[in-house]
Amino acid sequence: MKFKEIPITFLHLSAVDGHGRTISSSHKNMQVYPPFNLQPRKLTLAVGSVQQVKWEGGPHPQNRVKFSVSDRSIAVVTETGLVRGVAVGVVKLRGALQTQDTEALITFLQDEVEVEVFNLTAVRIQAPLVTLSVGTEMPVYVMGSDSGQNPLSLGSVESGLSFHWSLRKAGVLEIKTRHAEVGVSVSPSHSFSALVRARAPGRTSLKVCVQLQQINASNTSLSDHLTDEIQILVFEEMQLTAGSPGSILMSPLSQYPLQRAGLVTVDDQGVLRTGPDTGLAILEVYAMDICGINQTLLITVEVSVYFDKYSLPAFPLGWSIRMRALYYDNMGRQFHSHNIQTLVTANRDDLVQLIVDKGSQPFLVQTASPGLTVLRVQGDTTNPFLSDYTPLFVMPAISEPPGFLRSGDVICFNSPITDHQGQRGRWDVSSSEILQMNSETGVAFAKNSGTVVVYYRLEGGQQTFREVIISLFYFMLLTEASLYDSLLTCLSCPVSAQYSCRISVQPQSDSILHLLSTWPLSIHLSACLRTQSAPAALLSLPQSPPSFQSSLQLPYVPAFHCPVTKIQLSSQRPVAEITVFGTTDMLSTLKVQSDTPDIVLSDPVRSDEDPTLLLISVYPTSHFLDQLPSTASITLYTDLSPQKHFVLVTGVMDNLESG
Numbered sequence: 001m002k003f004k005e006i007p008i009t010f011l012h013l014s015a016v017d018g019h020g021r022t023i024s025s026s027h028k029n030m031q032v033y034p035p036f037n038l039q040p041r042k043l044t045l046a047v048g049s050v051q052q053v054k055w056e057g058g059p060h061p062q063n064r065v066k067f068s069v070s071d072r073s074i075a076v077v078t079e080t081g082l083v084r085g086v087a088v089g090v091v092k093l094r095g096a097l098q099t100q101d102t103e104a105l106i107t108f109l110q111d112e113v114e115v116e117v118f119n120l121t122a123v124r125i126q127a128p129l130v131t132l133s134v135g136t137e138m139p140v141y142v143m144g145s146d147s148g149q150n151p152l153s154l155g156s157v158e159s160g161l162s163f164h165w166s167l168r169k170a171g172v173l174e175i176k177t178r179h180a181e182v183g184v185s186v187s188p189s190h191s192f193s194a195l196v197r198a199r200a201p202g203r204t205s206l207k208v209c210v211q212l213q214q215i216n217a218s219n220t221s222l223s224d225h226l227t228d229e230i231q232i233l234v235f236e237e238m239q240l241t242a243g244s245p246g247s248i249l250m251s252p253l254s255q256y257p258l259q260r261a262g263l264v265t266v267d268d269q270g271v272l273r274t275g276p277d278t279g280l281a282i283l284e285v286y287a288m289d290i291c292g293i294n295q296t297l298l299i300t301v302e303v304s305v306y307f308d309k310y311s312l313p314a315f316p317l318g319w320s321i322r323m324r325a326l327y328y329d330n331m332g333r334q335f336h337s338h339n340i341q342t343l344v345t346a347n348r349d350d351l352v353q354l355i356v357d358k359g360s361q362p363f364l365v366q367t368a369s370p371g372l373t374v375l376r377v378q379g380d381t382t383n384p385f386l387s388d389y390t391p392l393f394v395m396p397a398i399s400e401p402p403g404f405l406r407s408g409d410v411i412c413f414n415s416p417i418t419d420h421q422g423q424r425g426r427w428d429v430s431s432s433e434i435l436q437m438n439s440e441t442g443v444a445f446a447k448n449s450g451t452v453v454v455y456y457r458l459e460g461g462q463q464t465f466r467e468v469i470i471s472l473f474y475f476m477l478l479t480e481a482s483l484y485d486s487l488l489t490c491l492s493c494p495v496s497a498q499y500s501c502r503i504s505v506q507p508q509s510d511s512i513l514h515l516l517s518t519w520p521l522s523i524h525l526s527a528c529l530r531t532q533s534a535p536a537a538l539l540s541l542p543q544s545p546p547s548f549q550s551s552l553q554l555p556y557v558p559a560f561h562c563p564v565t566k567i568q569l570s571s572q573r574p575v576a577e578i579t580v581f582g583t584t585d586m587l588s589t590l591k592v593q594s595d596t597p598d599i600v601l602s603d604p605v606r607s608d609e610d611p612t613l614l615l616i617s618v619y620p621t622s623h624f625l626d627q628l629p630s631t632a633s634i635t636l637y638t639d640l641s642p643q644k645h646f647v648l649v650t651g652v653m654d655n656l657e658s659g
Contacts, residue, residue, distance in 0.1 A: 041114075397417055
């Protein structure tokens with residue numbers, strides 16, 4: 001069987017038996033699909049750079065594609081085909097098309113490509129021209145030591161490279177960063193490509209310095225920077241001293257419409273409107289007087305993108321970027337028309353979506369996820385002079401909410417983006433059941449938990465968005481704990497906290513402390529959580545914020561009370577008593593200790609008349625009384641609490657004692 005097309009067809013078998021009867025089998029569905037292969041056929045990556053391998057062909061719908069590399073110490077690959085260079089070397093990347101059959105994965109199609117990982121050891125400036133006429137411009141970008149080390153592999157290095165462009169002689173050329181005309185700034189780590197514009201006749205040198213921060217950290221023999229320099233000649237194009245040599249530059253077999261929609265349009269009321277393109281236009285105004293006098297006024301209209309002095313650090317997430325590939329001749333003059341088929345590729349398909357119309361030169365880039373994408377535009381895949389690379393760095397243009405968001409929180413979203421007239425956009429959300437948004441101010445109230453998308457839309461149709469997660473309510477659950485144990489709060493979200501409960505008694509008289517130490521008490525502990533309330537006038541939310549409360553009764557052992565703080569001992573008074581009041585549990589664990597062996601302590605004795613009273617006898621040794629004046633300290637403590645009580649023992653002379 002040989003298939004020439006790619007349909008879904010049916011196969012059945014027919015046979016004729018000896019009696020001439022035809023016997024046919026049942027129909028079998030068969031799908032003819034193109035070969036499964038990975039693209040590109042060879043990946044060249046710098047250490048630390050990322051590029052996505054793509055696949056095409058295979059049956060539809062496609063099954064799971066399993067990626068793997070022959071050596072993970074050189075390169076690694078994710079489930080979505082993102083390949084990252086780890087160390088210098090060459091590995092094989094395999095993509096296997098798998099299907100599930102009886103709880104086992106079966107591989108029925110696979111393909112391999114080669115991945116080369118290199119260290120950047122040299123750079124060179126790739127410039128299509130070295131001779132420019134005044135007023136023309138051209139793109140330049142940085143290459144490695146060979147053609148495979150292009151910005152697709154250098155520009156996607158996540159950290160470690162920074163590109164710095166400079167001129168030997170100022171005034172002849174002007175270096176412009178990419179996307180400066182739309183108010184987006186490019187950091188040095190993404191400036192692997194630039195635009196050069198000829199300003200005045202002369203000769204100058206264009207230089208690039210690539211700083212290596214981490215790429216060659218393991219190879220100390222390499223320099224921390226690499227440079228390259230090229231000479232560029234700028235000349236002034238010959239012009240007629242009188243008249244205008246207006247001309248149109250076209251390539252062979254191309255078309256250029258002489259009548260087309262201009263940059264601006266004017267209606268009958270005199271309202272001037274701009275289109276999507278930028279540039280210069282001439283507006284001609286006629287005035288016809290009833291007296292027969294006709295007047296003509298020519299007005300130059302410049303259409304440019306509006307942006308204030310604040311430049312965006314990246315393209316907004318969710319933005320639609322309209323781009324156009326421009327072609328120049330060997331003198332730097334731009335073609336008005338050409339028949340070159342433009343090929344647009346990106347190193348990351350998961351960050352941007354390319355919408356290319358084969359019938360027109362402009363193409364659309366839709367930003368889908370934050371990150372850096374290197375965009376390559378080629379007019380001829382075999383001619384490096386017909387190639388250009390540009391960075392597309394995407395970040396959310398909506399302010400990030402502070403910390404974790406929970407139901408009941410009020411959030412103020414903000415965005416620096418305005419339209420061409422400087423007017424701000426309107427706010428919206430994907431679900432008003434989770435987040436209630438004020439469309440004018442961007443103030444929102446979190447009503448319920450979940451994931452919601454916040455949109456910021458301009459009048460012209462552009463929009464940016466940000467995903468916001470609202471966490472669940474707190475549900476407090478108090479668990480059994482002793483007086484000095486930690487009290488843990490169990491939450492319904494993955495957050496834990498630890499609380500300690502410490503109870504103390506304000507200064508009281510001895511009689512009150514005596515009662516507090518002997519009475520059986522309990523502690524009733526309650527915890528209440530209330531959500532934040534939103535401004536009702538702003539959001540028009542009539543309902544009151546919810547609250548949650550839980551309580552727990554904790555067993556409480558009161559502190560013991562010892563009214564004795566000082567004891568005086570002498571030969572005439574060789575014995576003293578320490579009285580301690582407390583509950584049965586407290587007194588049974590009470591311990592007494594002296595800081596010197598010259599003071600002897602009896603075992604604590606419980607009073608027969610009062611079970612809340614404990615008596616301790618204190619005896620001095622003869623050595624203690626012979627060393628007058630002498631002091632000692634007795635410590636009373638228990639394992640039930642950190643409470644400690646100190647009694648000062650002083651040895652005195654008999655006459656001083658009697659006096």
